[in-house]
Amino acid sequence: MNIALIGYGKMGHEIEKIAVSRGHNIVSIIDVNNPDDFNSPAFKSADVAIEFSTPDSAIDNYRKCFVEHVPVVAGTTGWLEHMDEVKKACSEGGQTFFYASNYSLGVNIFFVLNKFLARIMNSYPDYDVKIDETHHIHKLDAPSGTAITLAEGVLENIGWKDRWALETAENKEDLVIHSIREGEVPGIHEITYESEVDVISIKHDSKSRKGLALGAVIAAEFTKGKKGFLGMDDMLKF
Ligand SMILES: NC(=O)c1ccc[n+]([C@@H]2O[C@H](COP(=O)([O-])OP(=O)(O)OC[C@H]3O[C@@H](n4cnc5c(N)ncnc54)[C@H](O)[C@@H]3O)[C@@H](O)[C@H]2O)c1
Numbered sequence: 670m671n672i673a674l675i676g677y678g679k680m681g682h683e684i685e686k687i688a689v690s691r692g693h694n695i696v697s698i699i700d701v702n703n704p705d706d707f708n709s710p711a712f713k714s715a716d717v718a719i720e721f722s723t724p725d726s727a728i729d730n731y732r733k734c735f736v737e738h739v740p741v742v743a744g745t746t747g748w749l750e751h752m753d754e755v756k757k758a759c760s761e762g763g764q765t766f767f768y769a770s771n772y773s774l775g776v777n778i779f780f781v782l783n784k785f786l787a788r789i790m791n792s793y794p795d796y797d798v799k800i801d802e803t804h805h806i807h808k809l810d811a812p813s814g815t816a817i818t819l820a821e822g823v824l825e826n827i828g829w830k831d832r833w834a835l836e837t838a839e840n841k842e843d844l845v846i847h848s849i850r851e852g853e854v855p856g857i858h859e860i861t862y863e864s865e866v867d868v869i870s871i872k873h874d875s876k877s878r879k880g881l882a883l884g885a886v887i888a889a890e891f892t893k894g895k896k897g898f899l900g901m902d903d904m905l906k907f
Contacts, residue, residue: 670893671717672698674888675730675741675811676722679807680744682906683882684719691886696717701726707733711750715739717889724748731755731766740765742889747810748778749817759898767892767899770814772884776899779873783819783860786871787826794829796862796869797841803849811835811848815858820844823860857882 672693674681677700683696698711706712717740720730726824732743735758743766752768756875759884771777790796790867797806800823802816811836813819823844834843859872891904 670716670890671696671714672889673699673701673718675718675720678721680878680882681723682722683878684885687882687886691756702835713737713738716893717742719744719889721745721884728755732758735762735764738764740892742767742885742892744885746770746814756898763896765892765896768866769901770818770847771881772888773875773880774884776873777905778814779817780822782871784822784826787823790862791827793878796864798823798827798844798862799831800844800846800862801849801859802846803842803854805853806850806857807880808850812846813848813856815844815856817857819860820846
């Protein structure tokens with residue numbers, strides 16, 4: 670299939686390698702210096718555009734894809750306050766938009782495990798719960814999109830927490846997410862339940878960006894020919 674890449678940084682390069690190895694054609698690469706290429710015949714020939722840019726540029730890029738009716742696989746994080754607007758534009762315009770806060774298979778298994786554990790822990794309010802995430806120093810947003818998805822999984826299932834908070838809790842109903850930025854760490858997420866007597870924790874540690882890039886290309890293959898708002902649950906059907 671024909672793939673356009675929007676954002677040609679660490680993820681864009683990794684996705685290119687995997688897409689080519691799976692027999693796809695990269696027909697257009699758009700980064701900060703060539704936004705006019707959204708109007709090019711090459712971009713319009715894409716079956717799917719895979720977008721990994723920056724929190725500030727992502728929404729505008731999605732809009733430009735919608736204008737050309739090119740389906741989007743969206744990987745950028747840090748723009749979720751605009752999600753309703755994007756969903757509305759997607760449904761009203763008959764567009765295709767796939768979003769995942771994390772494209773790795775392992776992390777999506779971890780999301781399921783997180784919800785399962787939270788459902789059990791809901792009966793044991795003597796345990797407090799927190800989330801720690803560590804990423805490389807170049808990451809622009811905090812907490813990570815993955816940590817937000819994990820927090821939502823806990824909040825859906827634990828009756829005694831009602832919102833997430835970055836770094837400090839204002840009250841005991843806050844689920845604290847600690848964000849650490851360190852070296853070149855691809856991504857570590859850990860959920861910890863602690864009582865007076867013991868600690869239970871589950872952890873996902875990415876070894877590289879390869880799993881993320883592979884997941885994004887598989888999502889693009891899944892997205893081709895479909896309509897509407899899509900996500901990992903539609904694709905993986907755990
Ligand atoms: N959903 C996931 O699974 C997942 C995985 C990894 C990274 N991410 C997210 O993806 C995004 C990109 O990550 P990265 O590690 O590749 O970052 P990066 O900084 O290496 O690359 C970002 C690229 O976007 C380009 N860019 C800036 N403005 C642009 C614009 N207006 N149009 C097009 N490109 C533009 C930059 O020049 C750069 O090349 C981040 O938000 C990151 O958090 C998501």
